[in-house]
Amino acid sequence: MFKVPDHQVAGHMAGAGALGPLVDDSGHFYKPLQSDERGTNEVAFYTSFSTDTRVPDQIRKFFPVFHGTRDLEASDGSGMHPHLVLEDIISSRINPSILDIKIGSSTWYPEASEAYIIKCLKKDRETCSLTLGFRISGLQFYGSKETGFWKPDRKSVNSFTHDDVRSALRKFVSSNSPTNSDIEPDCSYASTIYGGPDGILAQLLELKLWFEDQTIFHFYSCSVMMVYDKESILKGENPNPQIKLVDFAHVMEGKGVIDHNFLGGLCSLIKFISDVVTDPNK
Amino acid sequence: MFKVPDHQVAGHMAGAGALGPLVDDSGHFYKPLQSDERGTNEVAFYTSFSTDTRVPDQIRKFFPVFHGTRDLEASDGSGMHPHLVLEDIISSRINPSILDIKIGSSTWYPEASEAYIIKCLKKDRETCSLTLGFRISGLQFYGSKETGFWKPDRKSVNSFTHDDVRSALRKFVSSNSPTNSDIEPDCSYASTIYGGPDGILAQLLELKLWFEDQTIFHFYSCSVMMVYDKESILKGENPNPQIKLVDFAHVMEGKGVIDHNFLGGLCSLIKFISDVVTDPNK
Incomplete structure (x- = not known):
């Protein structure tokens, strides 16, 4: 009934002896609670967010639906472990292209310990x-039946430069091979995936x-996940581009101040993506 | 011909043996160049900004007009010293209320030295x-002929808490005494100074x-100065609310990325001021 998800691009992954998320056939994503305060924090966030009437309905769609917590046999075989039960955003999609973008110039919060800030x-x-x-x-971009997915390892992704990021945001919406670095990304899906009234740019705005x-909330070390069905676009069907916020282990109380760290980073991402839409040929 | 300005709320001030800015009767403000790379940087910024055709005209009004540099007898009596010649924003005003707000959660830039970052x-x-x-x-708020100005010293201003900041932004647009901390600021000028098509909020937006x-530019450790004629508002005349960016000793090249640090802080300030306009009674 439970299995390791096919498409995971960031975070702890289930594997031999490793604790990671699981999915089932009914559209649920089971994320193991981290055993320290990060686990407690994330449950506290989902619980508070899902019942907070100040959050407008049109904003809720950008967050995974929360179905409580549940003890499950852990993916690492270590016995029962508590998991967050969340909406599975990815598994119903066929050959999705996925980008996981951690927002904010600072991943630490002002009240953090000296050691944590330095790290x-x-x-x-x-x-x-x-x-x-x-x-x-994290990222995985589907190319075609022949080339499959481009999914660089974590170390490569972490060492992305400014130019690599710009290039990845172009490859994400291109029809030509993401794995071949000699080919200039054509951005031929930019207007469909990023642009338009239901596109990623409209959602980010x-x-x-x-x-x-x-x-209400300050989202440190939180990601915007962007996803669409590459298979559908190849068939001329609706690729259903979507953004979702994920990873809430470091959400803090807003205390009457906007989350200027997240907002600044979000505006920077929006500018990068606008540039691709406005001038797909660079 | 040159004199020490009447209304200065932040930065180095001229005085006995101290190097500070001077003004003249023709509307010029003479800011002594700092002798290290900060002086060079600020001249470089003004020179580049004033000739950069990418800067829209409606944005230029938010920056002091630059009239080059000039060697002047220094205010500390140490002999000739190079000064930036700038538009004097303040001296023509009668009993102005002034707020100097340094924008950005981070006053250091990514390429700075370890020691500078830590400081x-x-x-x-x-x-x-x-x-x-x-x-x-820095700030000075004019109260009335009786109470004069409220101008807390630098140490007090630096130790302002979140609540002190909120209160100062309310006092700035209140008719009752800024010096008496028992009186709740009435915010009776909020709609005139912050609000309206020519108000501070519209300018910030x-x-x-x-x-x-x-x-193009990243503005580290730069301030938004907000000013209006308190005297005029007391007489029922146009108080001419204005914002100006000042202090460009730490402006860096943008390198194709927006200034998310400045923008995030600016959005936070806008939210604080919007709150005063929307709900002047708190």
Whole structure:
């Protein structure tokens, strides 16, 4: 009944002796609770968010639906372990292309310990977070039956430069092979996937409007996942581009202040994506 | 011909043995160049900005007009010293109320030295910068002929809490005494100074639109100065509310990325000010 998800691009992955998420056939995604305060924090966030009447309905669609927690046999065979039960955003899709983007120039929060700040700041400086206001933390792009998926390993993704990020955001919406670095991405799906009234850009702009006003939550080290069905677009069907926020182990109370760290990074990502839509030929 | 300006709320001030800015009667403000790379940087910024055709005309009004540099007898009596010659924004005003707000949760830039980062980060954490995305770095509020100006010293301003900042942004547009902390600010000028088509909020929103798009400059440790004629408003005349960006010793090249640090802080300030306009009675 439970299985390891086919398409996971970031976070802990289930495997031999490794604790990771599971999915079932009914559209649920089971994320093992981290055993320290990160697990507690994430449950607390989902519980509070799912019942908070201040969150507008049109914003809820950007978050996975929360179905509580459940004890399951862990994927690493270590026995029963508590899991978050969430909406499975990915498994129903055929050959999805996925981008996981961690938002914010700072992944640490002001009240964090000195040691935690130093650790995060080092990584924010080594990756693109500090300069771009976001970093790509995982991706898989479907090419074709022949080439399959382009899914660089975590270390490669972490070492992406500014140019690599710009290129990845172009490859995500291109018809030509993502694996061949000699080919210039054609961005032929830019207007379909990023643009248009239901495209990713419109969704990001709706999210931005909320972040300009909401002072309830501050989302540190949280990702925007962008996904669409590459298979559908190849067949001329609706590729259903979607964004979802994921990873809430470091959400803090907003205390009446907007989340300027997340908002700044989100605006930077929006500018990168607008540039692709406005000028797909660079 | 040159004199020490009457109304200066932040930065180095001229005085006995101290090098500070001077003004003249023809509307010029002379800012002594800092002798290290900060002086060079600020001249380079003004020179490049004033000739950069990518900067829209409606944005230029938010920057002091630059009239080159000039060697002047320094205010500290140490002999000739190079000065930036700038538009004097303040001296023509009668009893102005002034707020100097340093924008950005981070006052240091990614390429800075380790020592500089640690120094700035410490101050950003001690002040409101990190939590609010901006901090008040100086202010003077005119009350009345009887009470004169409220101008807390630098140390008091630096130790402003979140609540102090919120209160200062309300006092700035209130008719009752800014010096008496027992009186609740009435915000009776909120709609005139912050609101309306020519108000401070409208100006900040216009600036925000530019920052969502411009990738030319990154403004670290730069301030938005907000000013209006308190005297005029008391007489029922146009108080001429205005914002200006000042202090460009730490402007960096944008390298094709928006200034998400400045933009995030600006959005946070806009939210604080919107709250005062929307609900002046708290």
